[in-house]
Amino acid sequence: MTTQTAIDADGLKALIIERDIEHIKLGVFDGDAILRGKYVSREKFLSSLKKGLGFCDVVLGWDSNDQLFDNVKYTGWHTAYPDAPIRILPETTREIPFEPRTALVLGEFSGRAEAVCPRGTLRRVLARAKAMGYDVNASAEFEFFMFEETPDSVREKGYRNLKPMTPGFFGYSVLRNSVHAELYQEILDLARDMRFPIEGLHTETGPGVLEAALAYTDALEAADRAALFKTFMKVLAQRHGLMATFMAKWSNDYPGQSGHLHVSLKREDGGSAFHDESKPEDMSDEMRWFIGGQQALMPDLLSMVACTVNSYSRLVPGFWAPTSATWGVENRTTALRVIKGGPHSQRVEYRIAAADINPYIALAAAIGSGLWGIENRIEPDAPIVGNAYDREHPKKRRLPGTLTEAAERLLASKPARALFGDEFVEHHAATRQWEEREFRKAITSWELSRYFEII
Numbered sequence: 464m465t466t467q468t469a470i471d472a473d474g475l476k477a478l479i480i481e482r483d484i485e486h487i488k489l490g491v492f493d494g495d496a497i498l499r500g501k502y503v504s505r506e507k508f509l510s511s512l513k514k515g516l517g518f519c520d521v522v523l524g525w526d527s528n529d530q531l532f533d534n535v536k537y538t539g540w541h542t543a544y545p546d547a548p549i550r551i552l553p554e555t556t557r558e559i560p561f562e563p564r565t566a567l568v569l570g571e572f573s574g575r576a577e578a579v580c581p582r583g584t585l586r587r588v589l590a591r592a593k594a595m596g597y598d599v600n601a602s603a604e605f606e607f608f609m610f611e612e613t614p615d616s617v618r619e620k621g622y623r624n625l626k627p628m629t630p631g632f633f634g635y636s637v638l639r640n641s642v643h644a645e646l647y648q649e650i651l652d653l654a655r656d657m658r659f660p661i662e663g664l665h666t667e668t669g670p671g672v673l674e675a676a677l678a679y680t681d682a683l684e685a686a687d688r689a690a691l692f693k694t695f696m697k698v699l700a701q702r703h704g705l706m707a708t709f710m711a712k713w714s715n716d717y718p719g720q721s722g723h724l725h726v727s728l729k730r731e732d733g734g735s736a737f738h739d740e741s742k743p744e745d746m747s748d749e750m751r752w753f754i755g756g757q758q759a760l761m762p763d764l765l766s767m768v769a770c771t772v773n774s775y776s777r778l779v780p781g782f783w784a785p786t787s788a789t790w791g792v793e794n795r796t797t798a799l800r801v802i803k804g805g806p807h808s809q810r811v812e813y814r815i816a817a818a819d820i821n822p823y824i825a826l827a828a829a830i831g832s833g834l835w836g837i838e839n840r841i842e843p844d845a846p847i848v849g850n851a852y853d854r855e856h857p858k859k860r861r862l863p864g865t866l867t868e869a870a871e872r873l874l875a876s877k878p879a880r881a882l883f884g885d886e887f888v889e890h891h892a893a894t895r896q897w898e899e900r901e902f903r904k905a906i907t908s909w910e911l912s913r914y915f916e917i918i
Contacts, residue, residue, distance in 0.1 A: 472512050475553040475568070479505060485564045491518060491549060491571065492581055494894055495527045495770070496821035498694045502565075512553070515573065517546030523572070523579055523890075526897060534893045537579050537886070547576040555687055557657045561702070567657075569687060578886035581823035585686055588831040588882065595837065597728040597736055599830055600810075603689035604676040605818050606667050606720040607696060608713060612706045627671030628705060634668040646703065650675075653699055659688035669717040679725065679808075682826055689722075689822035711769070711777040711817035719777030719784055720818035724829050725802070727810040728753070738809040744792050744846075745803055754790050754811060755843035756836015757799055757829065761788035761815065762862050763876035766869035766895045767828040771819050772902040775865055778815075780852045785815055787856040789847050796851040815862075824891070831882040870895040 470478065479487070487508040490500030499522045503511075524538035525531050531539070538544060555569035572580035592599050609628040610617075617625060629639050640647050647664060654661045654675075663676040675696075677688050693709050700707040712719035728736035728749065739747035746754075769775060777784045785798035792801045800812040813829040835841070844860070863869035870892040873879055880888050 470553050470556055472551075472553050475556055476509055476512060478556070479509065479566065482558075482566075483564060484566050488559070488562070488565055488567045489516075489549075489551070490567065490569055491522060492569075492690050492821070492823065493522050494579075494581060494821065494824075494891065496581070496690050496693065496823070497527055498690070508551075508568075512551055515548050515550050515570075518549050518570075518572075519544055520547035520576060523547065523576060526894070526901065528901075530901065532894060532897050534897055535890055536893075537576070537890050547572050548574040557691070560653060560656050578884055579890040581821055581827075582683075582686070584883055584887050585823045585827040585830075586683060587884075588827045588834070589682055591882075592728070592830065592834055595834060596731055597834075598731070599682040600679055600727050600729065601682040601685040601826055601830070602662075602677050602679040602725045603685065603692075603822060604663075604674060604721070604723050604725075605689070605692065605709065606672055606674045606722075607693075607707050607709050607818055608669065608720065609671045609673060609700060610706045610708070611704070613704060614701070614706070617706065627669075629666075629671050631670055632668050633666055636666045639666045640664075649703075650696070650699065653695060654692065657691065657695060659692045659695075672717070672720070674721075682726070682830060686822040686826050693818075693822075709818040711771065711774045711819045721784070721814070722816045722818040722820045722822075722825070724813040724816050724820075724822075724826060725810050726813060726826075726829055726833065727808070728833075735806050735809055737811075738804075738806045744801065745805075745809065746801065749837050750801075750809070750811070751843060752836045752840050753833035754799055754801070754836065755841030756834065756839070757811070757813070757832045758788045758790055758836075758843045758860070759841050760828075760832035760835060760876070760878055761798060762860070763872050763879055764828040764832055765815070765863050766866060766873050766892065768813075768816050768820060768825045769862075769866070769869060770821060770824070770895065770898075772866050772899055774817055774819055777817050778862065784817070785851065785862075787851070787862060788815075788860040789851045789856060790843055791847040791851065794847055794849075794851065796849075797847050801846075827883065832878075835878055835882060866895050866899045870899075 486502045489503050490498045493499055520538045521544045549570040550573040552569050557567045559567055571582040577583040611626045660678040661675050662678050667674045696707045730736050737747055737750035738745055778786055780786055789797040790799035791797040798815045800814055802810050816825050863872055874892045
């Protein structure tokens with residue numbers, strides 16, 4: 464059974480008692496959108512519900528492999544890794560269908576840690592929108608590959624010669640989703656029961672690849688849903704002896720995996736801030752400026768969206784991923800796609816994003832840059848008509864080619880610091896610089912095959 468989003472601390476307490484919930488799985492999403500958490504007894508949780516509790520702040524001080532950053536200011540050996548306060552969020556409560564008498568509740572960092580908290584960063588951007596007179600709606604759609612593998616088998620194979628759940632290229636296949644109907648139904652049911660409902664689910668082009676479009680909602684809830692969807696698709700897959708990957712690109716043989724974001728603004732009266740039938744392409748001035756800001760700041764903010772070394776393997780011409788900060792109307796070769804949905808669903812699709820995004824940080828970038836565009840009335844370039852890959856683009860629209868370059872652009876960006884704060888910018892950029900440094904330590908199979916004998 465799903466939980467109402469309007470639940471407050473008193474309502475959550477009543478629900479826990481009514482459902483005889485014994486333990487709460489309390490989690491926070493870190494800088495890589497990995498859900499870090501622990502089971503908390505009912506008694507401990509209820510005593511902490513309003514005052515919060517603490518998590519070791521190493522959660523903000525290590526990478527996805529639990530290796531400690533050596534280049535961040537917020538935490539480290541120099542601070543001795545104290546607890547950071549966690550604000551419990553009753554409205555995020557969900558029951559986990561396969562864990563009876565257990566509830567999942569999210570938290571977010573507060574106090575000094577709030578400045579570098581991914582969820583807190585998005586919440587500050589949305590407060591900026593509210594102050595400008597806008598509510599923000601959003602949704603995410605993810606492509607992810609499924610394999611007949613386990614965490615042990617992929618390691619034993621060295622992540623080579625993996626067996627996809629289904630063979631060959633077969634996009635939008637009714638054959639595939641009928642043969643695997645029980646798994647598809649379980650995905651849809653879990654998404655419904657854990658309140659990240661799926662509007663569309665289908666096979667994509669490639670062996671074992673699925674695409675799920677999550678339902679549209681307010682932007683903070685959309686980020687929660689996206690992050691939880693990624694987490695629990697991996698959980699569901701492994702419970703079935705499968706593995707799901709949300710890497711931006713896992714193989715040179717297949718296109719990358721997208722994590723496209725859809726964003727729209729509403730005025731306080733509920734009307735669309737993006738739709739205006741009197742304007743070209745039904746785009747209001749605000750939508751045009753919003754896109755102008757997204758286009759102008761995309762190179763500066765790329766590390767907030769393309770956040771792994773692997774992200775940049777996807778951003779190559781001809782693989783359904785943009786390579787410059789371009790936009791167009793109903794154009795899937797551009798980084799920003801205007802979708803003319805009329806008064807109720809006119810929106811912009813932020814197509815630079817891959818499946819490896821941290822939804823909180825990527826949405827903060829997509830929305831924050833658009834708001835900056837409105838504030839400064841930034842005019843975009845002329846829209847691209849036709850194939851955006853087969854033409855030259857201005858130097859200022861070219862995207863950084865590596866994670867380190869992207870992190871350096873973020874550090875140097877005055878608009879980024881104004882939008883997200885110095886502490887977030889410096890912390891996030893440092894973690895991305897660390898990520899590429901870790902990659903530089905690795906000897907890849909490409910290097911071995913190229914240099915071992917010949918050089």
